[in-house]
Amino acid sequence: MQAITVRDRSAGLAGLSLAEVPYPRAAENDVIVRVHAAGFTRGELDWPATWSDRAGRDRTPSVPGHDVSGVVAELGYGTTGLTVGQRVFGVTDWARNGSLAEYVAVEARNLAPLPAGVDHTVAAALPISGLTAWQGLFDHGHLAAGQTVLIHGAAGGVGSIAVQLAREAGARVIGTGRTGDRDTALRLGVDAFLDLQSDPWRTPARSTWCST
Missing domain, CATH: 3.90.180.10 (Medium-chain alcohol dehydrogenases, catalytic domain)
Incomplete structure (x- = not known):
């Protein structure tokens, strides 16, 4: 073969x-x-x-x-x-x-x-990223309904699954990512998105965030 x-x-x-x-x-x-x-x-x-x-x-x-x-x-x-x-x-x-x-x-x-x-293609994208997200949120983070969780790279392979799992668990989700990731992260269900590419993030004394 x-x-x-x-x-x-x-x-x-x-x-x-x-x-x-x-x-x-x-x-x-x-x-x-x-x-x-x-x-x-x-x-x-x-x-x-x-x-x-x-x-x-x-x-x-x-x-x-x-x-x-x-x-x-x-x-x-x-x-x-x-x-x-x-x-x-x-x-x-x-x-x-x-x-x-x-x-x-x-x-x-x-x-x-x-x-x-x-679909098989969708399924093959899930196992390692999904298990990593689950372990981080629940096995190690012990996330529970009503808590707030910060998920870095919210539109990425692990992050996108973590966002959805956290939402299903009843948590409030804050996601981070690049400017181009904002719409994807919001569609996935983050309650707020922190744009790590925006200029204010380069100055420690200032910070901004975008929420739904």
């Missing part, structure tokens, strides 16, 4: 190349996903797990990408809760080959059923 692979850690994004790689093997409690859409974060190329396994052994050429959306093609031994042909999305293991491939092996526990009304 074909996949995007990396071999040279010093090459950066220029080191990404299309190659033929073996079809993945489904270990116990795995599923094989036929990939319809995948997400890639350029920071992955700096993660140790992109280049070595958990024992520290070189595992290049490796396949990056950890957000995935697709259809279950095969079940590993002992896998329950999912069925062949089911639409799913989720995250792949950091220290295994990732989602920039035609097929990928994923632990079943790291996948969730994908509703029929959600």
